[in-house]
Amino acid sequence: MKLGNLWIYQKERFPLARTVPLLAVFSAASISVSAQLAGRPLPSGWGFLAAFVTALLIFFQMRVCDEFKDLDADRRFRPDRPIPRGLISLRAVMGLGVLSLPLTALAAGAWHPPLLWLLGVVWVWLALMTAEFGVPAWLGARPVLYLVSHMAIMPLIDLLLTAFEWMPGGGPAAALALFLALSFVNGCVLEIGRKIWAPQSEIAGVESYSALWGPGRAAWVWAVFVALSFGILMALAVLTDAVAVALPAGGAGAVACAVAAWRHARAPTIATEKRLDLLAGLWVFLCYALAGFAPILTGMF
CATH class of the missing domain: 1.10.357.140 (UbiA prenyltransferase)
Structure with missing residues (x-):
């Protein structure tokens, strides 16, 4: 090798x-x-x-x-x-x-x-x-x-x-169950986000969520999982007194994901497909960063 x-x-x-x-x-x-x-x-x-x-x-x-x-x-x-x-x-x-x-x-x-x-x-x-x-x-x-x-x-x-x-x-x-639920939802965000393709990217014999549901519906299903992830994130932020940091940063990220989903649903292209895949990873990164470190940042100010 x-x-x-x-x-x-x-x-x-x-x-x-x-x-x-x-x-x-x-x-x-x-x-x-x-x-x-x-x-x-x-x-x-x-x-x-x-x-x-x-x-x-x-x-x-x-x-x-x-x-x-x-x-x-x-x-x-x-x-x-x-x-x-x-x-x-x-x-x-x-x-x-x-x-x-x-x-x-x-x-x-x-x-x-x-x-x-x-x-x-x-x-x-x-x-x-x-x-x-x-x-x-x-x-x-x-x-x-x-x-x-x-x-x-x-x-x-x-x-x-x-x-x-x-x-x-x-x-x-006891509330750790919320964070475990966040991991499940974020896993779905990553998995669905990487398998939403433009029509020209579909491969015969290879399953994708865009082929299963159509590119528009698949994009909105992905956005729903992002919204669910944001909701769980905010619940954790309330429990850890980190809303002041988590709400604006997480809200901005969720809105960016929703806009990307809308653009792909309206006109799916290779560019919008790649944007969804990229944002899926960035959203999960942001989500965990806020869940883990927003309480620490809140306590510093």
């Missing part, structure tokens, strides 16, 4: 320039929200680092599982992807995924060994997702149920990441 090919692979299938900042904010916000809701001080920087490494490796493992699960479809309908076109082998990618497993366990267990059982729960769900829960044809014929079953891993990952704070800290706050 050539390092140059591996670098190209990550740029196309696991872009670190986009993934690292998002997961850094996601993992740090998870710890911060858990502490804020419980009225506890933040853990040391080592806890934040361990949670980030754990999150990064889990998301890479999710990519590896997708490569395995989607290989046949990629060969048939997306031969330009790295594995079908021969840039890198599936065996090499899976080898890296297997290698990442003990590193993930080390990162979590070194901080707090009981975290390993929650990590095991995440891995079990990931394995079930990869196997399509044993009913691939049945699940594939029900796209909404497919979305829900696969996005359920997001609150499980967030339960693990928040546990870096609450497990050694004495237990989770």
Whole structure:
């Protein structure tokens, strides 16, 4: 396996320039929200680092599982992807995924060994997702149920990441369920946002939400998930006394998403499609940044 090919692979299938900042904010916000809701001080920087490494490796493992699960479809309908076109082998990618497993366990267990059982729960769900829960044809014929079953891993990952704070800290706050719900909704924002395409971008044999619902309706479904995410964010802001920061910043982001959805619904193009995908990532980044750090900023002023 050539390092140059591996670098190209990550740029196309696991872009670190986009993934690292998002997961850094996601993992740090998870710890911060858990502490804020419980009225506890933040853990040391080592806890934040361990949670980030754990999150990064889990998301890479999710990519590896997708490569395995989607290989046949990629060969048939997306031969330009790295594995079908021969840039890198599936065996090499899976080898890296297997290698990442003990590193993930080390990162979590070194901080707090009981975290390993929650990590095991995440891995079990990931394995079930990869196997399509044993009913691939049945699940594939029900796209909404497919979305829900696969996005359920997001609150499980967030339960693990928040546990870096609450497990050694004495237990989770009751309101932490709101933050786990936010993770599920934001997962849907990302997933739907990346699969809303202009008509000319649709690929025969490849499912998209724009093909399922039409580009206009899909854009508005995405906007509804953004609005739901904003509502949960504001509920968390009320609980952590951070409305003064979260409301204007989050409101501006939600409006920008709504405008992008309207433009795509009115006239779907490749440019509006890319804008939705970009805004999906930016919205989730902003949402977690506000949930995790708006209470801290509010307290400084």
